[in-house]
Amino acid sequence: MSTSITSAKIKVNGVHLHYQQTGQGDHAVLLLPGMLGSSQSDFGPQLKSMNKQLFTIVAWDPRGYGHSIPPVRDFPPDFFERDARDAVDLMQALKFKKFSLLGWSDGGITALIAAAKHPALIYKLVVWGANAVVTQEDLKLYNAIRDVSKWSEKVRKPMEEMYGHEYFAKTCEAWVDGISQFADKADGNICQHLLPHIKCPTFIIHGGKDPLVPQLHAEYLHKHIKESRLFLMPEGKHNLHLRFAEEFNKVVENFLRQT
Template sequence: MILWRGAILSQPLRFACRKVRYFHTSVMAASHQTMVNGTLLNFEVVGNGEKVVLCLPGALGTTQSDFGPQLKGLCPDKFKIVAWDPPGYGKSRPPPRNYTTDFLHRDAVLAASLMKNLGHEKYSLLGWSDGGITALILAAGFPQHVEKMVVWGGNAYIHEGDLKMYEAVRDIDKWSARMRAPLEAAYGREYFKTAWEGWVDTFLAIYNEKGGDICKGDLHKITCPTLIIHGAKDPMVGIEHAQYLKENIKDSMLTVMEEGKHNLHLRYAKEFNEMVTDFLLKEGSKLASL
């Protein structure tokens, strides 16, 4: 069963998205660096609101590349937004990213420790792609701290059909110049190439060594209300992954953006921010009360 604003749906809610012009606010994010469990972490904070939200970016993602429209667009009077660069990404360097088959579990522990060090006992999560996986693991491992969660573009497992996607994107020389440019600018070509190939090879290892299980066993431990968003045109993550999350997270709902791709929160920032704001500010612990 899928719930959305009090309606019981037999299928995920779908809606069309229009391309919008995004207007920046005057609110500026303050950037900081700190050591957490011996790891250098860069993070940004914006807003003074009562609701604390941690933003978790995707592969090679940073605070600004992955959450710029949210840092600028979510109401600073309602939210206090914390966004981090995962270890080895963005300004959370050196050292370089250390990929192992449990690297997202390590990220979840580090992110929870960061929030504890910042004095945030209760917070919600926004997780995109790899950051969505990190959010799932964090919510499962630290349920006492997570109030609500929004995830999109993430997956709890890898199936055989996913392997073609990983293999297709591994060689950055086959990418268009437009796709390579921002990551080469952020990291330099050599680091970008090494880190990206390491990321792909790690997910292939998860499939070969762990049967594709990323965090399936964590899902039943999640107790917070969870909004799962999926872009119907996402070329990276199929809808079956979003549906699996919906079926295995007990207090969750799924909505599908008809025109959304993997970066739906960037391309359709206005609609996304409105949806997230509505979800995070609703009172009550159960989605059935929405």
């Protein structure tokens, strides 16, 4: 039983959110996926291989993603805050009093907001491929992925299998518009104003070859989150936790285990 991965849905904030759960450790951990991501697409190696005696691992599909459809995914100005609220309320609905957050990309932004707004609930925080601001350079990178027909087949195929081509294509375009709206704010602010409010031990991981999130974002987080740690994986790209899963799991588990 201990190594099995269960899938279920639970109603949170008016939406039936899908999640996967495994392990029976005392330390609860929530995995937060990236743009258009889900527990299934984004965290296979973590659900399979993280220590199930030490950790209880939950991976969720944010509303409009994965199996948390309906509703259709949309991107109002507060979509990251909405995801953060859903994520925290999901864990509370599952009766976890305190938990750590592991957030990738958009999920990392969501995790930063959740940790800042709910310091009493968050034990530790790990983020990678995340950013607190949107620069003009970032806009160019986002617009380069707007048209999903230009994605590599390897990356595109599992998304099309999950969503169908039309939903995938439309949602990706909507995401680019959604994330781009932050560039109109002062300093391109997504959550930079919240970083000083993060009180939990924080581990920032960055891939030296990440084509989507320049390293300056990881350095910015490290500078503005008190006593945070920054770990660089020189060969890592945006999906370093999948490509280098063994090393990633090891350094993250070590961080989570430290008292």
